[in-house]
Amino acid sequence: MGERVLMKGNEALAEAAILAGCKHFFGYPITPQTEVAAYMAKRLPKIGGTYLQAESEVAAINMVQGAAACGIRAMTSSSSPGISLKTEGISYMAGADVPAVIINVQRGGPGLGGIQPSQADYWQATKAMGHGDFHVLVFAPSTVQEMVDLVNLAFEKADEYRMPAVILSDGMLGQMMEPVEIKAAEPKTFDKPWATCGHGGKRAHNIVNSLYLQANELERLVKERFERYEKIKATEQRAEEYMMDDADIAIVAYGATSRVVKAAVKEARAMGIKVGCIRPITLWPFPTEAIEKAAKSVNQFLVCEMSMGQMVDDVKLAVNGAVPVEFYGRTGGMIPEPAEILAQIVELNKKGGAK
Amino acid sequence: MKDFNMVIAGFGGQGVLFLGKVIAYAGLMDGKEVSWLPSYGPEMRGGTANCSVCISDEPIGSPLVVTPNVLVAMNKPSLDKFINSVAPGGIVLLDSTLINDKVCRDDVKVFYLPATATAEENNMKGLSNIILLGKLFEQTNFCSKESLEKGIAKSVPAKKQHLVATNLKAVEIGASL
Amino acid sequence: MAVVFDRPKALLDVPTHYCPGCTHGIIHRLVAEVMDELGIEDRTVGVVPVGCSVLAYNYFGCDVIEAPHGRAPAIATGAKRALPDNVVFTYQGDGDLIAIGTAETVHAATRGENITIIFVNNAIYGMTGGQMAPTSLPNQVTQTTPYGRDVNYSGHPIRVCEMLSTLDGVALAQRVTVDTIPHIREAKKAIKKAFQNQIDKKGFSIVEVLSTCPTNWGLTPTEALKWLNDNMIPHYPLGVYKDVNTREEAK
Numbered sequence: 092m093g094e095r096v097l098m099k100g101n102e103a104l105a106e107a108a109i110l111a112g113c114k115h116f117f118g119y120p121i122t123p124q125t126e127v128a129a130y131m132a133k134r135l136p137k138i139g140g141t142y143l144q145a146e147s148e149v150a151a152i153n154m155v156q157g158a159a160a161c162g163i164r165a166m167t168s169s170s171s172p173g174i175s176l177k178t179e180g181i182s183y184m185a186g187a188d189v190p191a192v193i194i195n196v197q198r199g200g201p202g203l204g205g206i207q208p209s210q211a212d213y214w215q216a217t218k219a220m221g222h223g224d225f226h227v228l229v230f231a232p233s234t235v236q237e238m239v240d241l242v243n244l245a246f247e248k249a250d251e252y253r254m255p256a257v258i259l260s261d262g263m264l265g266q267m268m269e270p271v272e273i274k275a276a277e278p279k280t281f282d283k284p285w286a287t288c289g290h291g292g293k294r295a296h297n298i299v300n301s302l303y304l305q306a307n308e309l310e311r312l313v314k315e316r317f318e319r320y321e322k323i324k325a326t327e328q329r330a331e332e333y334m335m336d337d338a339d340i341a342i343v344a345y346g347a348t349s350r351v352v353k354a355a356v357k358e359a360r361a362m363g364i365k366v367g368c369i370r371p372i373t374l375w376p377f378p379t380e381a382i383e384k385a386a387k388s389v390n391q392f393l394v395c396e397m398s399m400g401q402m403v404d405d406v407k408l409a410v411n412g413a414v415p416v417e418f419y420g421r422t423g424g425m426i427p428e429p430a431e432i433l434a435q436i437v438e439l440n441k442k443g444g445a446k
Numbered sequence: 447m448k449d450f451n452m453v454i455a456g457f458g459g460q461g462v463l464f465l466g467k468v469i470a471y472a473g474l475m476d477g478k479e480v481s482w483l484p485s486y487g488p489e490m491r492g493g494t495a496n497c498s499v500c501i502s503d504e505p506i507g508s509p510l511v512v513t514p515n516v517l518v519a520m521n522k523p524s525l526d527k528f529i530n531s532v533a534p535g536g537i538v539l540l541d542s543t544l545i546n547d548k549v550c551r552d553d554v555k556v557f558y559l560p561a562t563a564t565a566e567e568n569n570m571k572g573l574s575n576i577i578l579l580g581k582l583f584e585q586t587n588f589c590s591k592e593s594l595e596k597g598i599a600k601s602v603p604a605k606k607q608h609l610v611a612t613n614l615k616a617v618e619i620g621a622s623l
Numbered sequence: 624m625a626v627v628f629d630r631p632k633a634l635l636d637v638p639t640h641y642c643p644g645c646t647h648g649i650i651h652r653l654v655a656e657v658m659d660e661l662g663i664e665d666r667t668v669g670v671v672p673v674g675c676s677v678l679a680y681n682y683f684g685c686d687v688i689e690a691p692h693g694r695a696p697a698i699a700t701g702a703k704r705a706l707p708d709n710v711v712f713t714y715q716g717d718g719d720l721i722a723i724g725t726a727e728t729v730h731a732a733t734r735g736e737n738i739t740i741i742f743v744n745n746a747i748y749g750m751t752g753g754q755m756a757p758t759s760l761p762n763q764v765t766q767t768t769p770y771g772r773d774v775n776y777s778g779h780p781i782r783v784c785e786m787l788s789t790l791d792g793v794a795l796a797q798r799v800t801v802d803t804i805p806h807i808r809e810a811k812k813a814i815k816k817a818f819q820n821q822i823d824k825k826g827f828s829i830v831e832v833l834s835t836c837p838t839n840w841g842l843t844p845t846e847a848l849k850w851l852n853d854n855m856i857p858h859y860p861l862g863v864y865k866d867v868n869t870r871e872e873a874k
Contacts, residue, residue, distance in 0.1 A: 141704040146730035153694040157701025160688045183691050267509045268482035287686035289666035298680045300689035354507025
């Protein structure tokens with residue numbers, strides 16, 4: 092094992108992106124993600140890369156698209172209001188099958204909202220990252236170490252499936268320091284015969300494009316893309332199960348919230364309550380298999396989020412009415428305390444299961 | 447104390463975040479799980495800063511410390527803001543050079559330390575945070591001596607390593623207060 | 624028999640969708656001829672806009688990226704930064720470049736982004752059917768200024784070359800047109816210079832080409848050329864607004 096060092100989530104993520112072969116970063120300052128940009132500004136020019144502060148979030152995502160269309164690993168990062176501006180470019184990238192990584196260090200919304208940690212962009216990330224019929228890969232780290240590990244995976248999977256990938260982080264994970272080990276490994280790379288890097292007189296010209304004026308042609312392409320999505324759903328679901336073996340109650344939580352939930356689960360276990368936690372690591376594809384499996388053995392689900400309840404929709408779809416699904420959330424930048432979650436667990440335990 | 451959940455608070459520029467980092471790094475050097483979470487945003491520009499530090503044998507759940515068992519308060523607004531959140535039986539260290547008030551609670555152990563004055567007397571301007579660290583270490587042994595020294599060395603930037611010795615001296619002075 | 628006139632290699636042998644009399648065809652040809660003459664097609668990445676020339680990716684022989692509306696300079700920035708030894712150009716209309724894409728245009732220019740921009744100004748939105756453009760002339764009748772563009776109500780047209788020439792990052796800002804043979808020759812020289820500047824790493828070069836839209840102006844192609852001459856050129860004088868090459872020579 093290498094040395095564990097203390098690093099801020101945002102900085103660790105930036106370093107991991109560089110190690111994953113991302114040498115081009117385009118961004119715009121916004122709290123609480125600015126450390127990503129600052130770190131890139133310090134490091135990238137020294138290793139022959141580009142850090143460019145764009146005139147807007149809109150320009151930044153299009154710069155990413157320009158570099159990525161040329162077959163180069165590129166990234167941008169922002170926080171909730173800035174991500175809304177980037178959704179235009181993300182839709183175009185999805186429509187042109189251009190891979191890139193987008194970081195969302197979430198803060199409270201809607202509007203200017205606040206700057207404290209939030210998970211209120213789940214719907215946006217998993218269901219509507221721009222106009223049109225498409226998905227992006229969404230990874231949800233819960234520790235600084237996972238910020239590092241998932242960035243590398245995001246670049247790899249984005250290239251493999253030729254689609255944008257999002258790291259859905261939040262202000263807490265971005266700002267906190269935790270021990271982290273950053274391993275320098277050769278990143279897995281992919282041939283990109285579709286890239287617009289100059290045809291060199293060796294092939295017909297490549298076109299990176301999302302416009303199809305013939306409706307049947309557009310439908311065919313979108314359907315092809317959705318076949319790819321089905322394959323991703325079948326092979327790329329990731330979730331962690333924590334104390335789920337004999338659990339009667341399953342709590343589903345991701346990211347920062349899952350840390351609080353785990354602390355509460357541990358306390359509840361000490362009180363003799365059989366409760367566990369399922370932590371989605373991929374939010375798209377949503378780990379329906381883990382939820383379906385649990386739905387066969389637990390009496391009830393509790394979904395905890397730092398939002399008014401967004402992921403709970405996907406949990407309910409996966410549970411499909413088999414057992415009750417309850418929700419507990421805080422929003423606007425409020426981080427739930429373990430005691431709050433514990434109170435919910437105790438309450439659910441009293442109600443018992445319907446099974 | 448087995449788990450340490452600390453809040454360190456004061457003015458920007460007093461080394462509040464740095465002190466938190468030293469503590470977290472010292473815990474890490476002891477092989478513990480640790481976390482450090484700063485306050486951030488426009489109020490930081492306005493002058494007050496604080497951070498949460500956790501040290502535990504178990505993975506850290508929420509790094510946001512709501513009920514600290516250690517509070518280091520380096521100015522009055524910070525003491526006022528956090529004193530009522532300290533867990534009963536907790537420890538409070540405050541810089542009595544800058545805070546004239548006495549703490550009204552009798553269920554916490556309070557140390558009144560003239561950290562700023564002591565730093566100035568010893569020609570250690572800017573190290574009142576490390577003087578408080580010395581007392582915290584002496585009172586709680588939140589890490590081993592060796593890890594504390596390593597934590598300081600790891601937290602001081604590479605270009606300023608010559609200041610490590612002064613920092614260690616400040617720890618000694620703080621412990622002796 | 625000697626070939627005296629042929630299709631440029633960098634212009635693919637496919638029919639274009641442009642309306643009869645539209646000058647996009649001429650401008651495409653000039654860009655392609657320049658690519659041929661400089662021998663750069665194989666390492667060129669074109670960025671095409673949203674607007675009438677959205678389908679230009681089918682016409683140019685080089686690799687092409689189709690940009691979101693107004694974002695071509697940002698896309699080009701990303702491409703050029705990733706591939707600094709390639710040649711990157713954008714081909715944009717007036718709505719794309721100086722309405723929805725104003726920020727991208729101005730900031731690429733002020734950064735001195737080492738790219739080439741071909742800006743086709745025909746004073747109207749062609750693709751959507753003839754609405755007011757940021758460069759529509761005062762009193763010009765369009766679908767969305769049916770009583771003529773009232774500058775007190777809809778604002779004034781923007782003179783792009785004049786505006787950009789104030790920015791330090793700009794290497795070349797020149798306005799040309801393609802209504803006559805001499806003007807076409809001049810336009811080609813300007814376009815070639817704009818590409819050569821990029822090869823010589825001189826920075827941001829923009830060539831504004833005054834163009835016609837017979838369909839949406841409601842004129843025949845020849846009437847349209849006359850209208851361009853009588854109305855557009857007086858408002859948008861042809862000429863070099865900034866050229867770092869002549870400044871260097873002057874030193």
